[in-house]
Amino acid sequence: MTIPEKLRQQVVKEASYCCEYCKTSSRLTGTPLVMEHIIPRSLGGEDERENLAASCYRCNEFKGAKTHGIDPETGQLVPLFNPRNQIWNEHFIWVNGGTHMTGLTATGRATVISLRLNNDNLVEARTIWIESGWHPPLLNF
Numbered sequence: 001m002t003i004p005e006k007l008r009q010q011v012v013k014e015a016s017y018c019c020e021y022c023k024t025s026s027r028l029t030g031t032p033l034v035m036e037h038i039i040p041r042s043l044g045g046e047d048e049r050e051n052l053a054a055s056c057y058r059c060n061e062f063k064g065a066k067t068h069g070i071d072p073e074t075g076q077l078v079p080l081f082n083p084r085n086q087i088w089n090e091h092f093i094w095v096n097g098g099t100h101m102t103g104l105t106a107t108g109r110a111t112v113i114s115l116r117l118n119n120d121n122l123v124e125a126r127t128i129w130i131e132s133g134w135h136p137p138l139l140n141f
Helices: 005-012 056-061 106-114 120-131
Strands: 034-037 052-055 069-070 077-079 091-095 099-102
Touching: 005 052, 034 056, 069 106, 077 106, 091 106, 099 106, 099 120
Parallel strands: none
Antiparallel strands: 034 052, 069 077, 091 099
């Protein structure tokens, strides 16, 4: 099933053209965002607004069909961040001058690990964006 273009545009616009997980701007990368199914289709998720998030390709690939991850602090299986019903800055914070994300909650920590939000390539890109004044993004909540 194909997600209607109007719905895609709505999701991306509401996300301010940024990945709803790592907050990377598609305008920085020149790469369009994709539609991430918060509950994967393979687990019964549908193509409805409440189940869609704007995602960069990297976060979409690392998330895959996952809905839960292991909190490295407690070892417990916890739900991953859900951009439709959770607020980003309640679960994550920028550290090391903005090059790294840290999870503030079990969900945040599990999401950082599961989606590899501090992988070397992304940290290197953030370093360049910081030097150019493009990062970290201003989060308006």
